[in-house]
Amino acid sequence: MKAVIVGCGRVGAALADRLARTGHDVTILDTSTRAFERLPADFAGQAVRGNGIDEDVLRRAGLAGADVFVALTEGDNRNVLMAQLARETFAVPRVIAKVNDPVRAEAYAALGLATLGRTTILRDAILDYLGEPVDGVRGVQPPTGHDHPLEARPAPESPALATGARPGPATPPGEV
């Protein structure tokens, strides 16, 4: 599968390396080239410097045609914006956003995004280790609802567009 990951912190770097090692096509983005030092020297994927909340940057990183998008920056809102761009503009089938604020995570799960946040993951892992009751150790929280029509739209490159399907966002002139 083809995966695009934004945020080359410890989690992003480890995830990218693991996926690349098992033969997946991986591209990881970060605004800082220094962040790429976390990747091993023999990293088999691609590292691209750029800001993942910029649609053009995501397009250059090959998001159209990706199977998975993971937003792992330190900003909940940035992750939420990128994840929705990935879903709405690039029609990526599986999108995961890190949202550390549990309230926001729940809200966006209801809006159709898969979310994960260290607050609940760590809390539940510790409670579980201590033998305290937990709702069940949860990792990625799958979408819980669709109050909002977050249906996938055809990507600008999609052949569906030529057959009169719902249009994606207008491609700005000069952007292909």
Next chain:
Amino acid sequence: MYIIVVGGGKVGYYLTKELLQAGHEVVLLEKHPPRAAQIADELGSIVLNLDGCEGQSLARAGAKRADIVAAVTGDDEDNLVVCQMAKHHFSVPRAIARVNNPKNEELFRHLGVDEIISPTRTILGAIEQDIPVHELLHLAELEGGDLEVIEAQIEAGSPAVGRRSREITLPDGCSLFILIRDEVAQPIRPETIFQAGDKVIAITRTECEAALREELIGTAATAR
């Protein structure tokens, strides 16, 4: 009218002041404590030191009975989250977002933001009124600068559209060289008919550039 403004930068500050003067009920949310304190000194208790992206902050600001939420921080992602929380969790009738990257406008609209204000787009529009939309693009100089290789973009409305290459009167010293259509380069023959969207690579003497521009791009392209 009850209005919640999120973001106490220059835009949020002046917006709040104007709304208060117009007699509206306004609350301003600003997450940075020093800035919140600074505005509160002047505007009073309507300034709350809260992060408007948090659901709890919007609840404390009374989002449930708000008529409008205006998210005017400098960060597009924060403005989007404020508007989505306002619409989907508090059923605020009208959510307004400031958008800095014009490319985000479409996404915000699709995600249910009612009104999108893009200062970048507005300024861009003002600038584009004053400059020609398309100029000749200089690609290279030849013969010590006497000759130039240029690219002209043919738009709808250009005098060249629908005409054959041989029907276009070119100044002496100009020759049309290659046509790029749908990303494919092809030679320009006398029978080639130009279409909107074509790019023409031409060689011209420097002094003939204006005449060539008139033939390929036209004078009307300078939108005023």
